[in-house]
Amino acid sequence: MKQVVTFGEIMMRLSPPLNYRIPQASSLEITYGGGDANVGAALVHLGMPAAHVGCFPDNAVGHAAVQAFRAHGVDMSHCVFRGERLGLYFLEVGASLRASRIVYDRYNSAFANLQPEWFNWDDILKNAQWLHWTGITPAISASAAQATREAIQAARRLGIMVSADVNYRRNLWQYGQKAQDVMPELVAGCDMVVCTEGDAADLFGIKADEGAENSFVSMSEKLIERFPQIKQVIATKRKTQSASHERIKGMAYVNGAYYQTLYFDINPVVDRIGGGDSFISGYIYGQQHYPAVEEALTFATAASALKHTIHGDVNLVTAAEVEHIMAGNTTGRLLR
Amino acid sequence: MKQVVTFGEIMMRLSPPLNYRIPQASSLEITYGGGDANVGAALVHLGMPAAHVGCFPDNAVGHAAVQAFRAHGVDMSHCVFRGERLGLYFLEVGASLRASRIVYDRYNSAFANLQPEWFNWDDILKNAQWLHWTGITPAISASAAQATREAIQAARRLGIMVSADVNYRRNLWQYGQKAQDVMPELVAGCDMVVCTEGDAADLFGIKADEGAENSFVSMSEKLIERFPQIKQVIATKRKTQSASHERIKGMAYVNGAYYQTLYFDINPVVDRIGGGDSFISGYIYGQQHYPAVEEALTFATAASALKHTIHGDVNLVTAAEVEHIMAGNTTGRLLR
Amino acid sequence: MKQVVTFGEIMMRLSPPLNYRIPQASSLEITYGGGDANVGAALVHLGMPAAHVGCFPDNAVGHAAVQAFRAHGVDMSHCVFRGERLGLYFLEVGASLRASRIVYDRYNSAFANLQPEWFNWDDILKNAQWLHWTGITPAISASAAQATREAIQAARRLGIMVSADVNYRRNLWQYGQKAQDVMPELVAGCDMVVCTEGDAADLFGIKADEGAENSFVSMSEKLIERFPQIKQVIATKRKTQSASHERIKGMAYVNGAYYQTLYFDINPVVDRIGGGDSFISGYIYGQQHYPAVEEALTFATAASALKHTIHGDVNLVTAAEVEHIMAGNTTGRLLR
């Protein structure tokens, strides 16, 4: 099977045990993740080959990050070891009415300082069937944006599917260019996007029609009109009850039709980081294994629901486990 | 007071911390338990003497298992140290809609390879008032089934009460005999059994009357008709909400009358392994300390509910703590 | 800003990890806390200066307790190092229907054996704006009661506000005097008290009028009548659902008017010890930062709700975090 290739930054995540606050912690638990690499790693666990492309400092911390994703089975052979530091973030896990809180410490990372010419995309993508990126990558630095651009161009050239999680984070864009100027060109090269109404409004000035029956549908129609390469728009909707209790459903607008799932109830939430990434990997997998959009979408949403019960950024579940949930086994009966 | 004697395999349980999956774990938490030994250990914590009979490898692992049950106060003096290995199982603890999952690794255990002649049941039972076994034991090997048979015969000979948790596990029966051939003779020697409608159907071909008002009652009547030594049939009914949220009630069919408790709500569940065993130990204790079946049954169900809040296989609660719950103190107010 | 000064015993709290019972534990987690010192420490985290006055053994354990509160930023310079031992308590954290349970081991502590003359209250209070104490302190020993008396007298002399959490614990009063004889004089010197209907009945024989529309109001009116220095009576009301699920609201009777908040829902509860102390610190802070009693009370109750999600006795939250809850952000959305 051909690979799904992801491109983006992998960071070290440092988190106090349980629900401790950082000043209480005498140790921090570490995991490694990135919004794009998480998609690839989850795909491998589901059963599809994936490769990730990134840039890491050539020190123990950088190698630790790479080893973590190699353990998942991701092909890391295209990664580059240059630069000063691995980006990192601190996560305090909340509970009940106290929100989880992230402190980023990612500036000047090896990935932010990458040079586009370090990556030969024609070579990287020669065994690929799919390229996935997120809106975080072009937000990090001009060179990361340029590398994203080149990757998309190569993918188009080679006839490879391209998907993006547009994921607009206002305070990341600090290198002098505006998301509104950079993102349209990149998104224009995509076949499938994850995009919320908020993202569409902020990035592209696309607003659902007032009074539209379904604002996601309205937004999706306009998005596809603007970017005709896009064939599918997907997203999750969260009804967050508390830091410990989440409800999510999946939505898709595909070929002019709207699909949605029922809400999945997740209580308690073990770890909600990477919930969106696992939705995407579930959808990529689902598309290739189910004839109906409904099924692919349900698979994706069930996978995302399961992710909320998994520690770390990456969705460590098999396709069989997701199908078990799809089949309605959501009461958690002990499996022997 | 005379002992309750249990017979069966004790295994090492290996479980990642918290809700981690096995490949994430850099360490595994260990506890020791067995469906029968758990009953005895819980009885000691409630205040009744108990002895367990088993077979262990004469190495650090076997001795660790024995020490764990000695710590509970169980008389382990009849245990035999022979054989190669301790059976073990890996437990991944689920959460919310992700089920807990067990990987067994128990074949060729010291217990499976025991020889019936190593156990002199007349001697073992000379201080006993009660013998308890589970359907797992005769499922493990022909010799374990034979030793169970001999234990029951000795108990009957000595006028000692016999109880069983019939607990049919299809994939355990792999030594060439069928549960349907072995179990009837063993169950015939019991005064009290834990048996669900599914167990009765699978093992004895006993099905509740279609259209019966209460299928448990219908099944129990037929079971007693077939095995007239049986005086009491008990069971719990679970309304599993999720891997983290359980509701249970107790049911008993005694002397032609049906009893049930209200549902106990357990949210969150700390550890559901051993929930059934704690129900049985609660019922054995309750029977001897309460005149009314209703009370014994409520005690048993409250004990089982409490077990779901206790880490490990064994119910580490005193009779006073169970009675505190029986008295309606289920809101968990801090006790100083 | 002038200091809030607290006086009382700080104990070592020893608690098994997670929901383990003590005999299961191979290690105990330690934190340090005291009903009064917790108030001061939380105030520092909210942004107000505080000092704590106590007495500690001059050994590693005593110094560890002092260092813990110095870390919070509390001025510990008035503490005395004399005596034999630090009081301690063991806490088993329950779950669901199993209550948390405390085993005290605090007799003969350095604090219990303090001498009143070791504390020069005029000096201690010279930078103070507020003195806070709890009903636990005069319950510990005659000398502790006397020191409390002297502290209150000095505060009154210096025109400093005095508050108390009357917090009647029957089984603490074991040194030969009765709470009913000691407490009235002390409470008479207070401007603000935390007092429940139960406390008022037990300590002062004050009972809400039968048939009163609101028993808290009725009690408060009588309390103020008896102790005219008191201007404000506050309390929380708990609807404890289980050891893991709590609902609380705040109540205040101020200048003849009654105020209450909506219920805050806390599920799951991470740690409920110190929930009351955090309410008090929230109210002291709130009073000085909000013109309206309603707001101060909501701040206090939101602070207390947040405390239930924080490990340890002390409420490690900033004023901004409390205000985030006050503003209705109780669904725990991830903060980046």
Added chain:
Amino acid sequence: MKQVVTFGEIMMRLSPPLNYRIPQASSLEITYGGGDANVGAALVHLGMPAAHVGCFPDNAVGHAAVQAFRAHGVDMSHCVFRGERLGLYFLEVGASLRASRIVYDRYNSAFANLQPEWFNWDDILKNAQWLHWTGITPAISASAAQATREAIQAARRLGIMVSADVNYRRNLWQYGQKAQDVMPELVAGCDMVVCTEGDAADLFGIKADEGAENSFVSMSEKLIERFPQIKQVIATKRKTQSASHERIKGMAYVNGAYYQTLYFDINPVVDRIGGGDSFISGYIYGQQHYPAVEEALTFATAASALKHTIHGDVNLVTAAEVEHIMAGNTTGRLLR
């Protein structure tokens, strides 16, 4: 085989992980031990039955201590559950030139407050072959001294061997009687004692002859002369290199002859608490399994050396493991 019976206090030991100091610790590791109970527990691991007699608070902490010794296989059925608290001590483990340091917190313990009449020694000792006590027990309280006295008298009456580790700790004797008045009568009832030259001088005014070739021999001769029931005096000599490096040899004066072993080198020391207790248990075992004093003494010293490599107070080694060392296998070659 008949039991070795020990009598004394078991304490909870609280120790920071690794070489941390107490104020650095966020958790404390707990083990349970006592100078006498350690002897019994080690004997069980060596293969001899033992019972321990003590007094514990009837709370989770007291039961945890009893369970710990039941796990070792010690018969705890004569223990009494009465009193307020379990004695405890804090241990900071040193390293290299930094000494380990103990902070005791044992006053007012359940054991200190025992009543002698709670113990029926004729019944307790009816299956015993040996009674062992230490000088710590009569130092704790008058009632503990009295119970020791009664135990020794019963043992003499029943013809049971009595041994003592005289172990003089000056600052323990605080209840109004002097060690010098209490100990002689107790020691007079012993057949075997562990006694250093320092102990003999401090307790009995017995000093080795000046210029004696071997001061241990000189002291032993005089001790036996004073207390003619004593047949054997044993002790270890330590050449402590650092907190991490110890050298010990065993010495015995038996029937007028002096025996000593070579030095055993222990580097690094894992845990030196209980090193003396393991020497005694080794000697009791050795006496019964080796015809020659030399061998019993070497066994005892090898056992004590091994103890220094075992975490906790109790020597968790089998007789075969000690014999492996006796046979010269001290280079630690991996055993498969």
Added chain:
Amino acid sequence: MKQVVTFGEIMMRLSPPLNYRIPQASSLEITYGGGDANVGAALVHLGMPAAHVGCFPDNAVGHAAVQAFRAHGVDMSHCVFRGERLGLYFLEVGASLRASRIVYDRYNSAFANLQPEWFNWDDILKNAQWLHWTGITPAISASAAQATREAIQAARRLGIMVSADVNYRRNLWQYGQKAQDVMPELVAGCDMVVCTEGDAADLFGIKADEGAENSFVSMSEKLIERFPQIKQVIATKRKTQSASHERIKGMAYVNGAYYQTLYFDINPVVDRIGGGDSFISGYIYGQQHYPAVEEALTFATAASALKHTIHGDVNLVTAAEVEHIMAGNTTGRLLR
């Protein structure tokens, strides 16, 4: 660069923390290793590509083992997922004069039950330059021995170097064939072997000449005479001081010449499992990067010395780190 391919069983290693004994442990630390796979993994860390061939149960435990070696960067794509269980072993880490101790639990493992036809060696070795195996593999089962035979034959056919660690473990050979019958044919196909004088005597009846100046040389000469394909015989010599202190030197007999290194002193030893495997990987690497045998041997021995300071079975060091030691930097000065 072409791969070094290893073949053999990977086991889960379960070890109490620090120097605890198994019955003391409430958790066991897990790592994964195998005498052959360790060689490959260490080579990847040194900078050479490696692949491992093995057989694993298709459950969480089997996948965990594979992920661990994928993390090292070993190509695990030829591994097969069939069979019941992963072999495992328990390791108690000794200290000072107490030896470390292993309890094996490896029978009936997925690897032991492999079928030779599952492995297409011509395909597996098509990118290989080297095949390495150990004497443990043919000891496990007849089918494992047959697969080893086929692997060697394929390697010879393809002109690939073959090496073996003959590593005779008497009590492993339990499937009905004798090592003395099986091993000669296998060893005959090797270019390089690790073989001690003991191994040679036990397996091949080859004894160093009595009175030989150097028994390793004498043995090596005879070994090469018997198995003329062998060009190099290497081994380490250990002067084990204690479980915590090791001294090792390297020896090689190559083209009729004898080489040895100085002794490397390792004190303390962090983890000695895999010390031999790291010597072999060091030698394979060294051979290809240094012109002189002396240097390759020193590299190998320095690598092995470093391994003793690394936790787990695999030598996690870079070539630069080994060269730092080779250059004489053995005093452990802090590297910034």
Added chain:
Amino acid sequence: MKQVVTFGEIMMRLSPPLNYRIPQASSLEITYGGGDANVGAALVHLGMPAAHVGCFPDNAVGHAAVQAFRAHGVDMSHCVFRGERLGLYFLEVGASLRASRIVYDRYNSAFANLQPEWFNWDDILKNAQWLHWTGITPAISASAAQATREAIQAARRLGIMVSADVNYRRNLWQYGQKAQDVMPELVAGCDMVVCTEGDAADLFGIKADEGAENSFVSMSEKLIERFPQIKQVIATKRKTQSASHERIKGMAYVNGAYYQTLYFDINPVVDRIGGGDSFISGYIYGQQHYPAVEEALTFATAASALKHTIHGDVNLVTAAEVEHIMAGNTTGRLLR
């Protein structure tokens, strides 16, 4: 007593448990330290008041660092909360012949970006008797160098003693100025310096006379000649045996006389970070408490030796503990 004031960067130190390498770690232990702040914190533990001046990000990580030093009792009231991130470093702790290894990640820290005008040195130093800084501070950024310059000028103006650990780290100086240009002016303002022969040569071109009997003395003479304000030059000399075994002695050149101590042997080393800082704090304390330089120097060296047995950067020992070592008690006998 007046304060010792230190100025410099405090970093988070992230270290795998035990001797693990970073890619093996699932958690990292955190402590906080800085070459200058460590001196102040150790002084507080010895019994002298200290204040530290620094700059921290106003997030959970910055506050955690400040709380850690407040816990030590250091006055942190002059610290500023501005900037983006806390500098951090990763530490892999070596063993035996494997060196410990540090990976710095400190660029763009809040401290590096401080503005000199944020610090009013006349105010900060108004209760000070001593100012201490290290050569790391002016190496970080031009503004940090400028603030150091202003602090020294203020100290000189106020008649306060100034000391420095010149501590030249070549690869830190990256902001465009050379150490050789910046340091002389700063060192010229010092009364006491820690300076090795290497530092003097690299920074000031000062070399000991060839053939000098004692190169430290020769260097010190020239240093004092160049910088006449300096009255005392001190340093430690290490004979590093391995990463686990250190020997250190103290040297001082004071008023034309040379002093040195014997070597202190530290085996094993628990944590060598901060060994130099503890020497300085010991010397500052020693100077004020001992009339003779020899004693102050021995105190300082004993303090530093003890630090090697303490986890973390800060020397957590009392003056009494240092004096215990000074008195020759280096064999680590258990203290009860």
